[in-house]
Amino acid sequence: MGLVAAFEQVGQPYRLCRVDMLNEMKNDAYGRLNGRQETPVLITDKGAVLTETMAIAAWLAARDTKRRISFDPRSPQADRMHQLMAFVNTGFTAAFTPLWVALEAEDEKPETLALLRDFGRKSVAERHEKLEAMIGDTPFLAGDRLSLADTTLIGVARWAQFHQAVDGSAYPKLAALRRRIEAEPVVQYALAIEDGERPAGFGACVGHLPLAEVISRFAA
Numbered sequence: 001m002g003l004v005a006a007f008e009q010v011g012q013p014y015r016l017c018r019v020d021m022l023n024e025m026k027n028d029a030y031g032r033l034n035g036r037q038e039t040p041v042l043i044t045d046k047g048a049v050l051t052e053t054m055a056i057a058a059w060l061a062a063r064d065t066k067r068r069i070s071f072d073p074r075s076p077q078a079d080r081m082h083q084l085m086a087f088v089n090t091g092f093t094a095a096f097t098p099l100w101v102a103l104e105a106e107d108e109k110p111e112t113l114a115l116l117r118d119f120g121r122k123s124v125a126e127r128h129e130k131l132e133a134m135i136g137d138t139p140f141l142a143g144d145r146l147s148l149a150d151t152t153l154i155g156v157a158r159w160a161q162f163h164q165a166v167d168g169s170a171y172p173k174l175a176a177l178r179r180r181i182e183a184e185p186v187v188q189y190a191l192a193i194e195d196g197e198r199p200a201g202f203g204a205c206v207g208h209l210p211l212a213e214v215i216s217r218f219a220a
């Protein structure tokens with residue numbers, strides 16, 4: 001969702017492909033697109049397959065010549081953007097793993113599930129405290145406008161509510177930041193796409209492709 005907002009903000013033509021993660025991803029055909037059988041996947045303008053959120057974000061930043069979602073690569077804002085993206089994509093994201101495992105575990109003993117949930121909630125709270133301390137005085141994570149750091153955060157931050165992992169009001173800077181990010185038109189657009197709507201957007205999305213076509217054209 002965050003990367004869709006980022007592509008829309010950059011404003012260069014792109015197409016989207018919706019993946020049903022439960023039913024379409026865990027098979028050999030999708031595995032030829034991404035060996036880890038995960039989203040996201042980018043097919044570049046050269047037809048190359050690129051996986052991993054950070055790699056796709058870096059690809060986009062390198063082409064964001066008008067600096068709509070990134071900063072000059074040698075600027076302090078770019079350094080801070082990369083620092084926050086790395087924090088969010090590693091420890092902050094990983095802290096939720098025990099909660100996902102507990103959610104998806106079938107036939108596990110109640111005490112194992114309780115242990116996973118307790119460990120997950122503690123990990124998520126600890127990463128929330130660290131992130132709250134890292135949020136500065138600028139309206140967005142790396143400055144006064146939306147950047148890839150914010151779009152990386154916004155998709156993952158909502159997992160805290162989904163898992164009822166922490167009390168959001170205990171992290172007021174993060175709560176205010178999330179409200180600002182979610183109010184951005186491109187983020188509203190990406191949320192609508194995620195919900196299965198076809199919002200008009202700002203003209204950069206030039207179409208939607210079925211997954212079968214993407215696999216037949218680009219899978220190894």
Ligand SMILES: N[C@@H](CCC(=O)N[C@@H](CS)C(=O)NCC(=O)O)C(=O)O
Pocket residue numbers: 021037038039040051052053054089
């Ligand atoms: N390290 C990868 C992680 C990607 C990832 O975990 N994707 C999730 C969706 S947000 C997924 O596909 N989960 C399904 C699974 O792991 O089975 C990245 O940053 O792109």
